[in-house]
Amino acid sequence: MSKEKDLYESTVIGSEVYSFSEDIKITEEYADPSLQFLEKYKNEFENQEFSEAEERELNKRLYLWLFPLLLTVSTVCFIDKATLSYASILGLFESTNINAAQYDDLNSIFYAGYTVGQLLNFVLQKTDMAKFMTYIIFSWSVVVFCHCGAYNFGGLIVLRFILGLIESTVVPALEVTMLQFFTPNQRATLQPIFWCSSGNSVIIGGFISYGVLWAKHSIPPWKILMIILGGLTLIVTAWVAYIYPSDPASANFLTNKQKYFLIKKIQGETKASIVQHVIKKEQLIECLKDPISWLFTLFSFFLMMANNLGYQQNLLFVGLGVSRLGSTLVNVASGAFSSALHIVFAILIYYKPNSSALVTTLxxxxxxxxxxxMITIPWRHKLGLLASLLLASNFYGTAYIVGLGWATSSCSGNTKRFFRHFMFMIAYGIANIISPQLWKGNQGHDKDGEKRYYAAWTVQIVLAWVGTPIITWVIHSILKSRNNKRSAAIEAEGKDALGAVVKTDKSGNEIIDKVSIANLDLTDLENKRFIYPL
Incomplete structure (x- = not known):
């Protein structure tokens, strides 16, 4: 596909004036499949208005039907991902004869599976999203149930690797669905609320663990936990099978008119396609050449060096003298605090858009x-250390939320977007393989003889909490520079442009349809009208 020209021929469609270039030309198979839906209902809806009342009804359906489902899937995913963290204080060590070092290794093994599983992203792009999600979530519920049969370190290795492999595609799928159904401004506000699921999972998992600790049964408490969580995941599977959409055109909770105007709205605001099942080699190459892709990869790697803190904190609570029952309640309070922070940051983003670098820093x-x-307060000041631990473990999660959403929203072209997300999550997985190992070995003791994990805390401070904000400001600077150059061109040539889709009729004749460039699956570097969110 050739790059777009600087000069465009003027074309009038209805009351709108578009610029048109025959250089932006692709065959039908490379166009957004949503174009078929738009053409099917063009005569019925093109000249109709979509009133404010209809817009509110559309948003209402999205917020009441789709968003709660996405939030629930993400919450259950976080709960199941952290099952070992809860099980660590529910008798897992005694039942399976593992030690603290092996526990750290199991967390690394989960993310080894998670990293390998990122290859499934390419399967995700080429398959039906609804069916894919149903099969994936059902499979992960089965694996959670299977944890009950583990009786040694070897069995847990296999199960944790498979669980990581299966869960690896859930977050990418949810992110793709958010991109398909919500505008950039909506996503900027919804993302922190959506990622309250991480805090919600701690609250729900903590209360379940607290209840299980009181259970008097011959079955070890950690196995009861696995049965409960496996059943919860199975229920979510049924919900996903019933309603999860593959794309806006297939959403069974929307009318055809709502689907039509939703597709037009998303494409109009993003100037990007919604769906594309063809993997395009040229977009893979562009993604690798784009420095922004590598900066987001580095962002993910640096920040996730701190991610094992969430798995260590239950053990750290106990080390600070908190009882096992007490640690579950402290964990619940931690989750509630985390969710509240996400909402606060969501409000900040709503009132101060294009502030991703600022929010990450804050x-x-x-x-x-x-x-x-945590490395300077004397060990005898347990309350101060507990407060510091909660401070360290709860705030930086918002940076991950912002970075993950920003990485995908700051590019277009479905293959490029999938591959950038692939790079981001590979870095995420590798960092999470490494981060549990930071807590192992002799890291020094304070003058009271207490182990303080100096190496682990130093790496987290320097890379995750200082390095990550620096990277975001570099990204901000590059994207802002690109926007400034594009704004001048848009002002001169107009915001909207048309390209051509080449079709072949039954007689073998070529037909050229003029369509919005949003239907052409152009990348952000090909589409000079793409404005980067900041």
């Missing part, structure tokens, strides 16, 4: 302060 600074306190 979310990392308190974690940095907490990390510094």
């Amino acid at each position: 979310s990392c600074l308190p974690s940095m302060a907490g990390g510094i306190a």
Whole structure:
């Protein structure tokens, strides 16, 4: 596909004036499949208005039907991902005869599976999203149930690797669905609320663990936990099978008119396609050449060096003298605090859009302060250490949320978007393989003889909580520079443009349809009208 020209021929469609270039020309198979739906209902809806009342009804359906489902899937995913963290204080060590070092290894093994599983992203692009999600979530519920049969370290290795492999595609699928159904401004506000699921999972998992600790049964408490969580995941599978959409055109909770105007709205605001099942080699190459892709990869790697803190904190709570029952309640409070922070940051993003770098910085600074306190406050000040641990472990999560959403929203072209997400999650997986190992070995003791994990905290402070904000400001600077150059061109040539889709009729004759460039699956570097969110 050739690059777009600087000069365009003027074309009038209805009351709108578009610029048209025959250089932006692709065959039908490379166009957004949503184009077929738009053409099917063009005569019926093109000249109709979509009133404010209809717009509110559309948003209402999205917020009441789709968003709660996405939030629930993400919450259950976080709960199941952290099953070992809860099981660590529910008798897992005694039942399977594992030690603390092997526990750290199991967390690394989960993310080894998670990293390998990122290859499934390419399967995700080429398959029906609804069926894919149903099969994946059902499979992960089966694996959670199978944890009950593990009786040694070897069995847990296999199960944790498979669980990581299966869960690896859930977050990418949810992110793709958010991109398909919500505008950039909506996503910027919804993302932190959506990622309250991480805090919600801690609250729900903590209360379940607390209840299980009181259970008097011959079955070990950690196995009861696995049965409960496996059953919960199975229920979510049924919900997903009933309603999860592959794309806006297939959403059974929307009318055809709502689907039509939703597709037009998303394409109009993003100037990007919604669906594309063809993997395009040229977009893979562009993604690898784009420095922004590598900066987001580095962002993910640096920040996730702190991610094992969530798995260690239950053990750290106990080390600070908190009882096992007490640690579950502290964990619940931690989850509630985390969810509240996400909502606060969501409000900030709503009132101050294009502030991704600022929000990332603000979310990392308190974690940095907490990390510094964890290696400087004397061990005898247990309350201060507990507060510092909660500070360190709860704030930086918002940075991950912002970075993950920003990485995909700052590019277009479905293959490029999938591959950038692939790079981001590969870095995520590798960092999470490494991060549990930071807590192993002799890291020094304070003057009271207490182990302080100096190496682990230092790596987290320098890379995750100082390095990550620096990277975001570099990304911000590059994207802002690109926007400034594009704004001048858009002002001169107009915001909207048309390209051509080449079709072949039954007689073998070529037919050229003029369509919005949003239907052509152009990348952000090919489409000079793409404005980067900041």
